[in-house]
Amino acid sequence: MIKPSQRGPQRTCAACRKILDQSLLVRYVLSPQGEILVDYGRKLPGRGMYTCCDTDCLEKVVRRKQFERVFKGRESAPNYESLRQSLTDQLRQRVANLLGMARKSGEVVSGSRLVLAELGRLPGLCLVLLSKDLSPAIAAKVNAAAEVRGVPCHVLFDKERMGQLLGKGERSVVALRCGLLAETISHEILRYKRIAGEA
Ligand SMILES: [Zn+2]
CATH class of the missing domain: 3.30.1230.10 (YlxR-like)
Structure with a gap:
């Protein structure tokens, strides 16, 4: 905003x-x-x-x-297609950079267990990222819990990349605490999806 x-x-x-x-x-x-x-x-x-x-x-x-x-x-x-692809890549990179910032300012919760626990307990999470290679059973579980809270789930990265961005090993479920950064990340993800043809 x-x-x-x-x-x-x-x-x-x-x-x-x-x-x-x-x-x-x-x-x-x-x-x-x-x-x-x-x-x-x-x-x-x-x-x-x-x-x-x-x-x-x-x-x-x-x-x-x-x-x-x-x-x-x-x-x-x-060439339209290569410009669109380049914009898609830059938008994904922008989300990656913002995720790194959110991690530094302590606004990230990661790991399916922690994210599920926080989704069940507090209305404090605004956004969930699921890895591309997450097991369908866990994806269904997190999706259901997030839906109850009205928290959107998005898929942009695989678990290796998400872990890298958080300075950890593989991470397949990552959530953002509500705040300005989460708002900015949501906004960029919506742009990404529109350009990538996923929205
Ligand atoms: Zn225009």
């Missing part, structure tokens, strides 16, 4: 012409090699072009050859 004090510069989506805070849009730049790059973190130098974080708007700018117009034909023809 963006508070008025966090408002940054406004930018226009090249596809639908919506004007939004730049943090809500996806930035694209031209690499020195003439390749269109997705710059989700808005860190790369040079002139940028923006779209909504939305496959429709991305597809539109590719189809209408708007990258070619903005970058004056100095780029190799951009």
Whole structure:
């Protein structure tokens, strides 16, 4: 959620012409090699072009050859599918980074036993991540407990990667305590799912 004090510069989506805070849009730049790059973190130098974080708007700018117009034909023809894939990867990486931050600030509970215990006891968890390779029996159990509490469950990583992000061995169930970080992570996961075609 963006508070008025966090408002940054406004930018226009090249596809639908919506004007939004730049943090809500996806930035694209031209690499020195003439390749269109997705710059989700808005860190790369040079002139940028923006779209909504939305496959429709991305597809539109590719189809209408708007990258070619903005970058004056100095780029190799951009490919919708590879841009979408790159954005998906960057969104997943963003969630991974945020999860690392949440761990450092003590907002993560991990392990199916602990997560189930907290789900049963307190209304303090806001988000559950299940690993891709979690056993179906445990997945069903955690899903059911989370549903009772109205806590959403998402699947983005395998258990090895989740463990890595938490500086531990394999972790197949991870939950976030309610707070600003959990809110931000939920927001990024929804964006990820929309771009990955899972929502
Ligand atoms: Zn748009």
